[in-house]
Amino acid sequence: MDRIENTAVHVEGLCMAYGERTVLDDVGFDVAPGEVVALLGPNGAGKTTTVEIIEGFRRRDAGDVRVLGVDPERGDDAWRARIGVVLQSWRDHRRWRVRELLGQLGDAYRPYSTPGTTRPRDVDDLLARVGLTDAAHQRMSTLSGGQRRRFDVAVGLVGRPDLLVLDEPTAGLDPAARREFHELVHEVVDHDGTAVLLTTHDLAEAETVADRILLLAGGHIVATGSPEAVARDVAGPSEVRWTAGGTRHVHSTHDPVAFTRELLATGDVDDLEVVRASLEDAYLEIVRRHETDARAEMEATR
Numbered sequence: 001m002d003r004i005e006n007t008a009v010h011v012e013g014l015c016m017a018y019g020e021r022t023v024l025d026d027v028g029f030d031v032a033p034g035e036v037v038a039l040l041g042p043n044g045a046g047k048t049t050t051v052e053i054i055e056g057f058r059r060r061d062a063g064d065v066r067v068l069g070v071d072p073e074r075g076d077d078a079w080r081a082r083i084g085v086v087l088q089s090w091r092d093h094r095r096w097r098v099r100e101l102l103g104q105l106g107d108a109y110r111p112y113s114t115p116g117t118t119r120p121r122d123v124d125d126l127l128a129r130v131g132l133t134d135a136a137h138q139r140m141s142t143l144s145g146g147q148r149r150r151f152d153v154a155v156g157l158v159g160r161p162d163l164l165v166l167d168e169p170t171a172g173l174d175p176a177a178r179r180e181f182h183e184l185v186h187e188v189v190d191h192d193g194t195a196v197l198l199t200t201h202d203l204a205e206a207e208t209v210a211d212r213i214l215l216l217a218g219g220h221i222v223a224t225g226s227p228e229a230v231a232r233d234v235a236g237p238s239e240v241r242w243t244a245g246g247t248r249h250v251h252s253t254h255d256p257v258a259f260t261r262e263l264l265a266t267g268d269v270d271d272l273e274v275v276r277a278s279l280e281d282a283y284l285e286i287v288r289r290h291e292t293d294a295r296a297e298m299e300a301t302r
Contacts, residue, residue: 008195041216081112081160086160234282
């Protein structure tokens with residue numbers, strides 16, 4: 001029980017089906033306060049369903065789920081005020097001005113402030129942090145796609161959440177804005193101890209932001225760990241490439257550090273390069289296995 005109470009998200013034995021199609025089958029994981037966890041997987045893997053159950057927007061078929069110590073199906077308004085959500089799209093009043101609308105949304109959190117908690121965030125400070133100070137008095141309908149996405153992020157942060165759920169948060173952002181967003185996530189986590197659950201198709205983003213990866217395929221968590229560990233365990237060994245005596249060599253190894261150390265001890269090494277398996281390699285391998293298993297299952301039922 002202590003372990004569950006000390007986690008921001010606890011999922012155990014989660015199952016969900018739509019008709020005869022099983023989407024989630026005995027899924028389990030935890031997200032700790034101050035941890036960024038990225039949920040990855042091909043389309044139809046169950047990422048959205050998992051997030052909707054955690055947010056309390058969808059009822060599960062079976063399993064134990066606790067979010068900030070509460071079953072999402074029984075969460076009240078005070079519980080919801082502790083969760084920030086950044087969706088892929090968000091409806092709004094197009095004629096509202098940016099600062100005005102964000103201020104109204106922030107005011108909704110004031111009744112749920114507790115001693116020692118300063119909800120909501122200062123609107124002007126938040127606009128500065130997401131790069132919208134210059135657009136503060138623009139109408140929502142005049143924002144560019146990138147500015148609109150920054151506003152979506154501000155909405156997720158305005159209540160100073162204990163858990164922040166990000167669904168494809170940097171879609172539509174240019175590289176500079178994406179980098180600023182990543183820095184903002186790290187700042188929020190480091191300063192407030194916020195737990196973050198992220199879904200993304202941007203594998204480079206997952207490697208940059210996440211402390212831990214959950215790879216979901218076929219309704220199961222098929223790999224978990226740091227981006228480096230998942231890449232190593234799923235995609236295979238690293239390659240060490242070097243030139244010695246004018247001859248090019250390549251060696252595969254699961255411990256490139258030890259091998260490189262031994263290699264350098266020989267003293268006859270030029271153009272040394274270590275190529276590690278990437279998270280993209282791991283992801284593509286997972287998708288390949290999933291598709292192969294799905295085809296085999298379909299053929300077996302014919």
